[in-house]
Amino acid sequence: MTNASGxxxxxxxxxxxxxxxxxxxxxxxxxxAHFVLYARPTDLLHARLGVVAAKRFAPRAVTRNTIKRVTREIFRQSSLINVDCIVRLSKPVNTKAGPSTTAQLKRELRVEILRLFASQKVPVEPVS
Known part of the structure; x- marks a missing residue:
């Protein structure tokens, strides 16, 4: 559901x-490669989202917060209705030795999450 206030x-x-x-x-x-999407139909008039990013797969809080932020941004742009969605991080995205976030990591996360929501047959516009 697109929200004017964001x-x-x-x-x-x-x-x-x-x-x-x-x-x-x-x-x-x-x-x-890194995420799993669970979905369940509901009786609500709007879609709801849950994001699970475990510390063992993203050891830095900055990375976990980036994952949540990108997922919520894409979810807000989708036009899903009457569904509960959970996006779960299922494989490590980086290590403590590497950088916490980079532009490349954000692009890769965005592509994967767009793929997840595309499976729901919902038009999601990629943001540049």
Missing amino acids: DFARVRRIVKTDEFSSVFRLRPVQRT
Whole structure:
């Protein structure tokens, strides 16, 4: 759902443990090199998103926050309705030895996450 103000309201997020669990019980909808997408239809009039970026796969907080920021940005631009989505980081994206974030890492994350949401047959515009 595109939001004119660009915010990411709490009603658009999956925040409770039982909500995460109910979506995780389902089989993954889509996988990429580093991410897994879980989705579940709901009765809500809007889509909700949860992002899981474990410290063991992204040891630096800067990297985890970048993953969440990019995912939320792409989700906001999608026109998903009546679905709960969880994007989970499933493989390491970088190490403590490498840089925490780079323009190249952000581009690669964006491409993978766009691929995840494209599997939902939803038009998502890439942002330059």
